[in-house]
Amino acid sequence: MFELQRVTVGYGGAPVLQNVSFAARPGQVTALVGPNGCGKTTLLKAMARQLPLAGGQILLQGRPLASYGRKELARTVAFMPQTRPVPGITVRALVGHGRFPYLGFSRQMTAADRAAVEQAMQQTDVARWAGRDVRELSGGERQRVYLAMALAQGSAAILLDEPATYLDVSAQFELLERLRALAAQGHAVVLVLHDLAQALQYSDRVAVLAGGGLAAFDTPQALFAAGVLDEVFGVTLRRAPEGAYYLCRAVPGR
Amino acid sequence: METLRTHKTGVVLAALVLAVLGAAAAGLCLGSQPYTPAQLWRALCARDAADTVWRVVAYVRLPRVLAGLFAGAALAAAGVLLQAVLNNAMASPNVIGVNAGAGFFALLAMALAPAVPGAAQFAAFLGALGCAMLVYLLAWRAGLSRTTLVLAGLAVSGILTAGINTLKLLWPELAAGSPGFLTGGLSGVTLRMLADAAPYGAAGLALALFLAVDLNVLCLGEESAASLGLAVPRTRFLGILAAALLAGAAVSFAGLLSFVGLLAPHIARRWAGSDHRALLPVVALLGAAFVTLCDLAARLLFAPFELPVGILLSLIGGPFFLSLLLGRKRGRIYV
Numbered sequence: 001m002f003e004l005q006r007v008t009v010g011y012g013g014a015p016v017l018q019n020v021s022f023a024a025r026p027g028q029v030t031a032l033v034g035p036n037g038c039g040k041t042t043l044l045k046a047m048a049r050q051l052p053l054a055g056g057q058i059l060l061q062g063r064p065l066a067s068y069g070r071k072e073l074a075r076t077v078a079f080m081p082q083t084r085p086v087p088g089i090t091v092r093a094l095v096g097h098g099r100f101p102y103l104g105f106s107r108q109m110t111a112a113d114r115a116a117v118e119q120a121m122q123q124t125d126v127a128r129w130a131g132r133d134v135r136e137l138s139g140g141e142r143q144r145v146y147l148a149m150a151l152a153q154g155s156a157a158i159l160l161d162e163p164a165t166y167l168d169v170s171a172q173f174e175l176l177e178r179l180r181a182l183a184a185q186g187h188a189v190v191l192v193l194h195d196l197a198q199a200l201q202y203s204d205r206v207a208v209l210a211g212g213g214l215a216a217f218d219t220p221q222a223l224f225a226a227g228v229l230d231e232v233f234g235v236t237l238r239r240a241p242e243g244a245y246y247l248c249r250a251v252p253g254r
Numbered sequence: 255m256e257t258l259r260t261h262k263t264g265v266v267l268a269a270l271v272l273a274v275l276g277a278a279a280a281g282l283c284l285g286s287q288p289y290t291p292a293q294l295w296r297a298l299c300a301r302d303a304a305d306t307v308w309r310v311v312a313y314v315r316l317p318r319v320l321a322g323l324f325a326g327a328a329l330a331a332a333g334v335l336l337q338a339v340l341n342n343a344m345a346s347p348n349v350i351g352v353n354a355g356a357g358f359f360a361l362l363a364m365a366l367a368p369a370v371p372g373a374a375q376f377a378a379f380l381g382a383l384g385c386a387m388l389v390y391l392l393a394w395r396a397g398l399s400r401t402t403l404v405l406a407g408l409a410v411s412g413i414l415t416a417g418i419n420t421l422k423l424l425w426p427e428l429a430a431g432s433p434g435f436l437t438g439g440l441s442g443v444t445l446r447m448l449a450d451a452a453p454y455g456a457a458g459l460a461l462a463l464f465l466a467v468d469l470n471v472l473c474l475g476e477e478s479a480a481s482l483g484l485a486v487p488r489t490r491f492l493g494i495l496a497a498a499l500l501a502g503a504a505v506s507f508a509g510l511l512s513f514v515g516l517l518a519p520h521i522a523r524r525w526a527g528s529d530h531r532a533l534l535p536v537v538a539l540l541g542a543a544f545v546t547l548c549d550l551a552a553r554l555l556f557a558p559f560e561l562p563v564g565i566l567l568s569l570i571g572g573p574f575f576l577s578l579l580l581g582r583k584r585g586r587i588y589v
Contacts, residue, residue, distance in 0.1 A: 048481055050477060050480055050481070070485060071483040073483065074481060074482050074483030075483075077481070078481060079478075079481035080478075080481075081475065081477040081478060081481075084474060084475035084477065084478050085473070085474070085475045087470075087474060087528055088523075088527065088528045089470075089529065093470075094474075097470065097471055097474060097482060098482070100467075100471050100482040100483060100484065101482060101483035103467070107466075107467035107468070153482065
């Protein structure tokens, strides 16, 4: 789906990340982790083409990202930013905006568009709130509605910037399970995660960003075995007998 | 539910159409010499040039009522556009200096090229556009918070108002021709002035309605809108362009009418929600009825003296603006 080739990104000045290469595949959840300020969000924005590359290139389905038309890109990649203004519209209207890249010059929704909206709402279990004002929903409910909008977009890849932040713990797990299910249906899910244990638990591949580049890219098991995360984050990563990951504070001098 | 909302918008629209018709009829009937609706109807049917009723209605009251409807609709719609484009509830053509820009350039054109037909209207449009872009760039450079935008607008407004006063000193005949320009007023508006401004207003309204869905998407936030395939900078520019066409058209004959572009959008949002496809028609009708009624009140309150309608609007709008400043929770943007 996504192939990053020696990607360098930054905001005009010194690059935040250099020479990052990895691939995010359909059917997989790929997590971007790293210490604060390491460039996770910057890289995700570059993958959504919201930030120009300073070097290297990103291929999307084998084609350079830059070669996509604006609406064509929107039909292929959905991007959920971490924060955004919440409009005073109904859930159905918000999910309906997911069809924007399919609308013609008159901006009228067709029956097919409406059907896609209903289906996206069914799939995320938000149909029962269809007539509610988005602002009345809780953080977890709202995130599900935005996910429904991304699904209505019909895009094969979904990029999410810290989707679990600000959610109740149970809502965090629920959302991550939904994303796993989407990957199982063939979506390429790429997300920035703050919580290391969650990242290891729910993703197929983890990209560890640190020190201005890609420190490691591998499966959670391999990263755990190699101890990369202990080094980068200064913690001790453990695994419970039943398979769940958890973190301890690093013990100095050990 | 969706259908309920559509239904409600239909009711609001119907009520506003009635309000506009009522305001227009009242504006034509009432004045220093009040006429009954029956007299008005007879005069409108006969159109007899010898009839005093017809002459008063056609040459004095009709231009004024049309000017009120036009200016109210245009400024209210410009307010909605600027609020959506700048993502700022405090934005409105008078607050961010668009009116002052239009006014300054309109007066400059009247001073320098008084004989050129349409020059004032074109200059008003250019001034409004230049000013809106300038304030947007200033606020963008200083970080787009809603307060910076208002402050940038205030500074630009101040400079341009000084410019308007200077023009009035240098060309005293301008001051005589448009005494209420700075506060905004509808006395002395002719059908010719309205006809010259009408193409700008119509173009602005058409562009605004064309942009309605794109503005809805823009209100999801810049990043979300871009990821849905919206050309964000282009949509912003077109929104500002439409607002400048509307505000420039209104200012060219009504002067610096304040607060309509702030008040009407906030009330309209309560009634019609945030969908611009419903909001734009609702706000235009609301602004039209509101300014026409205010102008009527300004004519009648201290009869035989007339208050420029801009004074009345400022009296109502100023406190409303303050309540917006004080009453927002956590910097929330829309009502």
